[in-house]
Amino acid sequence: MSAQPPSLLIVEDDLALQKQLKWSMDRFESVTADDVATAVMQFRRHKPPVVTMDLGLPPDQDSVSEGFRLLEKLIELEPGTKVIVLTGQNDQNNALRAIRMGAYDFLAKPVDPDVLVLTVERAMRLHELQQENQRLMTQQDGEPTGKLLTRDPQMQRICRTVERVSGSDATVLLLGESGTGKEVLAQALHDASKRKGRFVAINCAAIPEALLESELFGYERGAFTGATKTTVGKIETANGGTLMLDEIGDLPMSLQAKLLRFLQERNIERLGGRQEIPVDVRIVGATHQDLKAKIEQGLFREDLFYRLAEIVVDIPPLRDRVGDAVLLSHAFLRRFSSEQRRPILRLSDEAIRSVEAHRWPGNVRELQNLMKRASIMADGERITADDLGLPVVGGDAPAGEQDLDLRTVRERAERQAVVSALGRTDGNIAKAADLLGVSRPTLYDLMSRLGVKA
Numbered sequence: 001m002s003a004q005p006p007s008l009l010i011v012e013d014d015l016a017l018q019k020q021l022k023w024s025m026d027r028f029e030s031v032t033a034d035d036v037a038t039a040v041m042q043f044r045r046h047k048p049p050v051v052t053m054d055l056g057l058p059p060d061q062d063s064v065s066e067g068f069r070l071l072e073k074l075i076e077l078e079p080g081t082k083v084i085v086l087t088g089q090n091d092q093n094n095a096l097r098a099i100r101m102g103a104y105d106f107l108a109k110p111v112d113p114d115v116l117v118l119t120v121e122r123a124m125r126l127h128e129l130q131q132e133n134q135r136l137m138t139q140q141d142g143e144p145t146g147k148l149l150t151r152d153p154q155m156q157r158i159c160r161t162v163e164r165v166s167g168s169d170a171t172v173l174l175l176g177e178s179g180t181g182k183e184v185l186a187q188a189l190h191d192a193s194k195r196k197g198r199f200v201a202i203n204c205a206a207i208p209e210a211l212l213e214s215e216l217f218g219y220e221r222g223a224f225t226g227a228t229k230t231t232v233g234k235i236e237t238a239n240g241g242t243l244m245l246d247e248i249g250d251l252p253m254s255l256q257a258k259l260l261r262f263l264q265e266r267n268i269e270r271l272g273g274r275q276e277i278p279v280d281v282r283i284v285g286a287t288h289q290d291l292k293a294k295i296e297q298g299l300f301r302e303d304l305f306y307r308l309a310e311i312v313v314d315i316p317p318l319r320d321r322v323g324d325a326v327l328l329s330h331a332f333l334r335r336f337s338s339e340q341r342r343p344i345l346r347l348s349d350e351a352i353r354s355v356e357a358h359r360w361p362g363n364v365r366e367l368q369n370l371m372k373r374a375s376i377m378a379d380g381e382r383i384t385a386d387d388l389g390l391p392v393v394g395g396d397a398p399a400g401e402q403d404l405d406l407r408t409v410r411e412r413a414e415r416q417a418v419v420s421a422l423g424r425t426d427g428n429i430a431k432a433a434d435l436l437g438v439s440r441p442t443l444y445d446l447m448s449r450l451g452v453k454a
């Protein structure tokens with residue numbers, strides 16, 4: 001046994017050819033198989049990142065059915081595996097079918113050994129980078145704000161704020177357009193707080209006024225017609241945890257007064273009840289509305305606003321976050337492709353430009369929905385601007401008009417370029433360095449100086 005685990009599986013039923021292939025690729029540790037069952041067994045055992053395979057396998061070497069069966073199985077077992085299919089001459093149809101099923105590349109027989117080695121090397125490199133990327137993504141998931149993907153400095157500051165205030169019981173008000181991730185942040189705040197109770201969210205705008213009170217405060221049996229049993233409200237359900245009051249700007253005046261009383265006294269009384277029940281809950285309010293304007297119009301209580309706004313977090317819309325639209329697009333496509341068990345879909349350059357230029361009025365939710373639709377509808381592995389229903393754009397994004405101090409301008413431009421390059425290449429350092437025209441070590445230096453994560 002060699003010290004290195006095999007990085008290559010060669011599947012070929014013609015033993016002379018198998019030997020030849022192994023020999024021409026002797027720089028890689030390899031194992032071989034001559035039929036589907038052995039190939040699957042070797043694959044399960046060694047998990048090689050790269051497989052080269054013939055499509056015509058026994059028992060029926062003249063047909064490609066066994067080859068495709070194997071390909072499907074390998075991709076199912078390890079979707080990241082790079083399978084290089086060796087096809088007959090003029091076998092374009094099967095080659096394309098293999099690619100559609102998730103093969104990495106195809107080569108026509110007789111294969112030029114140099115081309116084969118090069119293709120395998122590239123496949124290994126790509127596999128390594130993708131694994132690395134995966135690792136970084138899962139590492140990020142370890143943090144409470146890990147589900148929230150961002151490279152934008154302003155959003156990263158918000159994540160740090162959320163983590164910092166999580167330990168206190170201060171009431172937090174999240175302000176931001178619809179779909180900017182207010183609920184994700186509220187959940188992250190709860191996770192980071194280590195509060196033992198539950199995270200409960202209620203949308204104040206979605207529940208009719210008449211029901212909202214009982215929904216929030218609960219009711220005693222017999223409190224009103226139809227109250228057949230005592231029911232606890234959302235505030236009590238979240239005891240020991242966090243209650244998110246979404247669309248708090250839509251809370252009716254009568255309930256604003258009741259909520260204010262609760263925030264002052266930290267007791268509730270169920271409808272029809274006489275007992276004061278103490279509840280320990282962290283309240284997170286969220287709204288896309290301008291509460292100050294509502295106060296001026298007499299539609300929101302100023303005293304409640306100040307109670308709620310102990311910590312105010314202003315979440316920027318997606319269009320103001322540098323590089324995030326493309327970063328999130330890649331992440332959603334990766335997730336939806338794997339949910340649908342299809343090869344990972346990528347954005348064409350033109351689609352990337354369209355995503356960068358779009359204004360995203362529905363923010364992350366709009367982008368997520370668009371990527372979901374595209375991942376279901378797209379024919380090939382490349383998603384075009386057309387697939388996304390976005391207009392094709394040519395030029396650069398407009399420049400800001402802010403600070404003109406040269407050092408600030410330079411840093412801002414560098415950060416924007418680095419974040420965009422990482423976004424476009426889906427976090428691939430080597431490719432991002434190429435795009436930026438710098439070496440990899442230079443890019444690492446830049447990233448650490450600018451505080452940009454891969």
Ligand SMILES: Nc1ncnc2c1ncn2[C@@H]1O[C@H](COP(=O)(O)OP(=O)(O)OP(=O)(O)O)[C@@H](O)[C@H]1O
Binds near residue numbers: 147176178181183185
């Ligand atoms: N930064 C992010 N990274 C990953 N997913 C995100 C991010 N921001 C939002 N999402 C996802 O986008 C969707 C919308 O987010 P969320 O519901 O938190 O927005 P919201 O601001 O609460 O919206 P609304 O005001 O309409 O209730 C959710 O599916 C959420 O998981």
